Amino acid sequence: MVESQFSVETADAIIQSSSLSTHGAYTSVGTYPHQEMVDLVSNLSVKTGIAVPDLLQHFGRHLFGRFVEIHPGMTNAFSDVFSLLSALENTIHVDVNKLYRDAELPTFSYEQDNQQKMVFIYRSRRRMADFAQGLIDGCIAHFKENISIQREELPPQGEEALTRFTLVRAVDVKH
Ligand code: HEM
Structure with missing residues (x-):
């Protein structure tokens, strides 16, 4: 890049x-x-x-596009942002760990009560929330969805940084 x-x-x-x-x-x-x-x-x-956070976000956006090219099987299985993000922790990054045994992956948890909103919490010792945000942006661009991201830093737990991303889908206005 x-x-x-x-x-x-x-x-x-x-x-x-x-x-x-x-x-x-x-x-x-x-x-x-x-x-x-x-x-x-x-x-x-x-x-x-x-600034470093801007570079990391930029790299995340760029890298999501590369993931789609390099590992199409991992991304083609999904048709929208929320379904990909909800499979990240238990499917995508699990497969990544099989391919790259020494990978040090972050942990994600999520809550989704409807099709409009998803809360996604990033947790990692590597404190790469800016990079995670860039990947999420890249994912939104890939699926061409209209989703806004709000971000909030949560109190760190030990060495781990926690960041909450709230993703809200724009409501289609019907005329
Ligand atoms: C929007 C979706 C994704 C997000 C938000 C995400 C987030 C992240 C973050 C933040 C890291 C850095 C490590 C850390 O912070 O502790 C990471 C590492 C990584 N992710 Fe993901 N990821 C996503 C999708 C994917 C996909 C689709 C793939 C593969 C096809 C993938 C493969 C990897 C790999 C190989 C690493 C490096 C691990 C290492 O260097 O040890 N990720 N991911």
Whole structure:
């Protein structure tokens, strides 16, 4: 994403200024320290002047589109945002864990009492709620739905950050 949306030079520069065990060579089957992503994003923020939360959201949106291309089986099974999000914890991320044994996934819980509204709570030691928000945005764009997201930080529990996302579907106005 950095190469295509900023430049190859920017990607090289942030790799050079981060101290990476891999010197920036990653493969999709490897597992790498989370801190390396944090360093890369922080250095991208310094270089571009764009705040870290904005970069993480942007990356989440971009990555959802890549998931659809790379793992079509995981996303094609769903026809709308609420059904995909409600399957994330018990289906999608479970399959991710089978593919990538060392994956460190967040936990999600959700409540949905009707077709209009869904409350979705993100919980993780990695404190990547901005990235989660970007993925949710990407998911909404993918299904071309009209859904607004409200976000509220909840008190952390130990090392874990908790964020509540409230998704509300716009009501179709019938003329
Ligand atoms: C809107 C839907 C999704 C949301 C909100 C979501 C959220 C997240 C977040 C926030 C993380 C970062 C780890 C953390 O914060 O602890 C993560 C990791 C990950 N997710 Fe999802 N995810 C979604 C859909 C998917 C889909 C469709 C796939 C695969 C097809 C997927 C595969 C992964 C993988 C491989 C990781 C990395 C785990 C690791 O590096 O150890 N996710 N997800």
